[in-house]
Amino acid sequence: MSGSTPPARKGAMALLASRRFGPLFATQFLSAFNDNAVKNALVLMLAYRAAAGGRMAAQLLIPLAGALFILPFFLFSAFAGELADRSDKARLVRLIKSVEIAVMAAAAAGLLAGQIGTLLGVLFAMGVEAAFFGPIKYAILPDLLAPGEVLLGNALVEAGTFLAILLGTMAGMLIALGDGGVVVTVLIVLVAIAAWCASLGIPGIPPMAAAMARRWNLFAATARLIREAARGSPSGRAPIAFRAILGISWFWLVGATYLAQFPSYVRFVLGAQEAVVTLFLTVFSVGIAAGSLICNRLLGGRVSAATVPWGALGIGLFSIDLWLASPASLHPAETSPLTTLGAFVIAPGNWRILCDLFAVAVCGGLFVVPLYALLQTATEAGHRARAIAANNVINSAAMVVSAVATMALLALGLPVPGLFVLFGTATLPIAAWLRRALAAAVPAPVVPANR
Numbered sequence: 001m002s003g004s005t006p007p008a009r010k011g012a013m014a015l016l017a018s019r020r021f022g023p024l025f026a027t028q029f030l031s032a033f034n035d036n037a038v039k040n041a042l043v044l045m046l047a048y049r050a051a052a053g054g055r056m057a058a059q060l061l062i063p064l065a066g067a068l069f070i071l072p073f074f075l076f077s078a079f080a081g082e083l084a085d086r087s088d089k090a091r092l093v094r095l096i097k098s099v100e101i102a103v104m105a106a107a108a109a110g111l112l113a114g115q116i117g118t119l120l121g122v123l124f125a126m127g128v129e130a131a132f133f134g135p136i137k138y139a140i141l142p143d144l145l146a147p148g149e150v151l152l153g154n155a156l157v158e159a160g161t162f163l164a165i166l167l168g169t170m171a172g173m174l175i176a177l178g179d180g181g182v183v184v185t186v187l188i189v190l191v192a193i194a195a196w197c198a199s200l201g202i203p204g205i206p207p208m209a210a211a212m213a214r215r216w217n218l219f220a221a222t223a224r225l226i227r228e229a230a231r232g233s234p235s236g237r238a239p240i241a242f243r244a245i246l247g248i249s250w251f252w253l254v255g256a257t258y259l260a261q262f263p264s265y266v267r268f269v270l271g272a273q274e275a276v277v278t279l280f281l282t283v284f285s286v287g288i289a290a291g292s293l294i295c296n297r298l299l300g301g302r303v304s305a306a307t308v309p310w311g312a313l314g315i316g317l318f319s320i321d322l323w324l325a326s327p328a329s330l331h332p333a334e335t336s337p338l339t340t341l342g343a344f345v346i347a348p349g350n351w352r353i354l355c356d357l358f359a360v361a362v363c364g365g366l367f368v369v370p371l372y373a374l375l376q377t378a379t380e381a382g383h384r385a386r387a388i389a390a391n392n393v394i395n396s397a398a399m400v401v402s403a404v405a406t407m408a409l410l411a412l413g414l415p416v417p418g419l420f421v422l423f424g425t426a427t428l429p430i431a432a433w434l435r436r437a438l439a440a441a442v443p444a445p446v447v448p449a450n451r
Helices: 010-018 022-048 053-086 089-115 114-140 145-178 182-199 218-231 239-267 275-301 308-325 341-346 348-377 381-411 416-437
Strands: none
Touching: 010 022, 010 089, 010 145, 022 053, 022 089, 022 114, 022 145, 053 089, 053 114, 053 218, 053 239, 053 381, 089 114, 089 182, 114 145, 114 348, 114 381, 145 182, 145 275, 145 348, 218 381, 239 275, 239 308, 239 348, 239 381, 239 416, 275 348, 308 348, 308 416, 341 348, 341 416, 348 381, 381 416
């Protein structure tokens, strides 16, 4: 296909039904479900099984759990990216998903036993497995899809990821609160097996790069990976990709703050039961999915940064309004009854909070989907997995910074709504910078290696 040939396009359902995309989508969706079922079961255990006076311990352990999950992305992404570039990506996915079955079996045992320490260790192991899958699931999209399908493919992956987060959290709540816990823990093992079965249908992709020397010094390899991403390629296209990486990293820094603090915000600020946590996650996940698909519709399938600064601006403004809509003081959760889901929904003031949350999420979809498409299409095929790996390293570093900063700010007495307004306000200059940095970011079309 030449650069002047109109790109092939398909609708969302046709793309999901195709062998080029359907098995990959199913694999990543099922894996995201399991990751979040286990992670959110642990978070809810910390938030709702804490003894009286344990508010601060819970608020500190929750971001620690998130940090343990994402730390392997920082440690192992460089090696994972190199491995993906010089290997058949589909074969690697099948190997990784077979390992995931054993990891989920260990997670199920830890959840049934209710051992927090064991589950923290399992979260780290899950992060290692996810660090090797991460570069593949994004790097493989331009290899499987036509240029006109890349933006839609990214939109579906983002929408599916956040819907899997929602369903995984619901499963995690059943595990954490003892309602159907045995059934759900068996389910996560079966889902891991189903993810491996789905991976068998992913078309083979020949290696995109020649064999290279393995770098066992993880820190040196990571530093080199980031330098390569920042320096760019001889074609001059990679600097666009690096600016996209910085934007994606900011999205995940803000997103990690929101997702990690939902349980604390709902219980300790709003004084509501755990069902309201699920409601918040539902609103947020549906918002991201809606924003991702709206982005594809607005851009007409074209890879463009046009919606990115507007998405960033919306995240900032609606985060500020969420802070303004939040109660001014903490709810005495240890001594007062918690508000039920029904009572929370019928309170008129809470609808402003839900609308702000939904708007932040929609703007997040408008913001991040074009950045992923830019990252993929502005990078040569032989270096794409390493570029995605560099993105994962910087993303994970941003989320670790978020977790550490969150723990420090909470320890200093900043309430959770203050975190929202802090990061929301900081997003406003990010919006201005992205408007300038990505104004002309329309990369040349990439010809897929296999379709």
